[in-house]
Amino acid sequence: MTSLRNRIAGFMILAIVVVIALATLVAVQLVQRPLPEAAVIPVARQIAWNVRFAQTDRAAAEAAGMLFADRPAAGEVRDRSTQRWTRTLAKQGLQNRFVVTEDPQGTTRRISVDLGDGWVILPLPDLRPPRGGWRIFAAWMALIVTGATAVSLVAATRITGPLRILEGAVDRIGRDGVLVPIPETGLPETQATARALNHLSARLKSAMESRMRLVAAAGHDLRTPMTRMRLRAEFVEDDAEREKWLADLAELDAIADSAIRLVRDQVTQGEAQDLRLDRLVGEIVAELRALNYLVTLGPLAALVASADPLSLKRAIRNLVINAATHGKAARVRLRHDGEGAELVIEDDGPGIPEALMERAFEPFFRVDKGRRKALPGAGLGMAIARQILDQLGGRIALANIQPRGLRQTVTLPARIA
Template sequence: MTSLRNRIAGFMILAIVTVIALATLVAMQMMQRPLPETATIPVARQIAWNVRFAETDPQAAQGAGIAFADAPAAGLPQDRSTRRWTRVLGRQGMTHPLLVTTDPEGTTMRISVDLGDRWAILPLPDLRPPKGGWRIFGAWMALILTGATAVSLIAATRITGPLRILESAVDRIGRDGVLVPIPETGLPETQATARALNHLSSRLKSAMESRMRLVAAAGHDLRTPMTRMRLRAEFVEDDSEREKWLADLAELDGIADSAIRLVRDEVTRADARDLRLDRLVEDVTGELRALGYRVTLRSLAPATVVAEPLSLKRAVRNLVINAATHGQAARVSLAQGGGQAELVIEDEGPGIPEPLMERAFEPFFRVDEARRKALPGAGLGMAIARQIIDQLGGQVTLANMRPKGLRQRVVLPARG
């Protein structure tokens, strides 16, 4: 009952069933009340006339169908009915003792009137409500509930149609962060909602492409002034000052290059092919060990994924370098199962505070800004890695280890 559709349907069902139940109960209560005298008086008059007829001319009364017996009619005594009919017939001037009985099944009622030397037995119309009223009421309410449920669900579905488009739009976001076009069909409200979402998606895609082009242009335009500054730095006479200038320019060049790579990976889609992930991981770890990084290779299960080699290699390299740089050492393992390849990279660092965990994938993000100068990099490695893995239909997550360390877990679709 958490969705709006189910809540609307539930409220409608409750309202319909409550109204009909109250109306039905009132009707049944009215039927169970004692019969008004206006309904019993005609029957009482007929009984009184038959009793007088039986007293004055027994033979003619017997021929007319009135039964006589030495005892009241057999059956179950009905004390409440006996008292009521005694009271009603007394108003007609009949003071004879009487008894109302029913057969064991309770379907036939008879009234036996004491004439002194015999009993006159007359049929009595049963004006009570039919038996099994609660069973009938239950079946009636079940029928109402079934109909109300069907009608309410149909109505709620049509009412919440546009809202369900909004709910499903989140699941239709492509790997590039743009909504997949939604068919503009159905009710006018549904069409209007789909049209608005498609327009929003188009504007969002245009804004993202414009941003990417702006970042790429800025990174490209930075290279020319940095080249001039590097040439001028060569003429600085103080060796230590010149080294500082060249180090700063190298850092700027790395930032510009990372920004251009980020944009290129965002707007381009290279040809993907079957790729042995275990061999790629082995190559990356070997290269990084040769460069002096502390990288340990644990276990490598054979795994084949569909990817572009250079892009996936860049993503894996960025993640391993992040662990070896910020976590002092990297431990890498690869497993496969259930149609997925799982790459796990663990380190020995302090980890990342939980509130900042998701921000670790933001461009230029640093957990500790004071260490920006102490550690190399532009702060784009994790952002680029996540972007590449998302484009491959995979997922990368971070989790702190105990007592220390950070675990980077990459899951990619694998071929059997």
């Protein structure tokens, strides 16, 4: 969002500066054009009148303050100015010789007129544009850029205000998937955006609660008929048929329980606390070995993470069971990757086709539909594990191992114990 604000501000600054720069350059070009006749002719007439006055009555001219000399005024001769003023004064009827000189500092110009028996020196106004024009232009543009930057930043900040609220609202989504209430303050458009988001949050919360009530009610209502069916199955005389009925009911019960836990975990999570990951992983492996799962424990780095122990244990346990069940055997190791904890779980199973890798986290997903009866589980272990890890700020990645096997890599924020 900051980048969008900067781009909008930059575009506005560029537009303002370009427009003003073009207008200023046009004005500068107009000022630097040849002197207009309205400015030159009055000066030429005044010079012609002074020259005639000096030629007619020199004594009166000296008394009036005119300067006479036997040579042109000292200074650097300006040939181009001399030629231009010679042509201009010729139009006033003067055929004298003229010399335009300038002092070393370039601040004073004089025009010397040859009277035949000497020179009369007259001041010449400098009608050129002021010196240092480019410095003035640079200062003018700097002032424009400064003002345009301030105005553009304020305008861009106001324009992107609602977008910043949206960005902040996404980061404040609670564990239940509902937005945290946003204060309805600030500019009118900001208030309107906050009001709309709060309304959306209320509707989402109502929908989530309704779904929770629906799932809880369905799970509760299913248990009664399932219990009756289990009792009836016990009276089936055929042992093989009875075992099939009881197995199907057990699978149905497992699916119902897993579905209820999946939804419940979306909104409930215990308080986070510091725990030793290496000890937690060791306990999980020991527990699964006692249940006859083939699990091999590798190196375990001493790491500490902040998480709900029950939720994290459930996530890791699901992943290890998945590897030990579908991959025939599981190998577990824990290390510090420089930023956090990296838990690697490998197996010797057939792996997952690359096209189906991301679908492995979908609820009730199985790579081989034909193995639903052969392998236990409801197909929710990976989905539950990923959901818990996401809530803890971690992530999980899957990769196939050559020639056989699957690698599950879990990363979590953690520090060295």
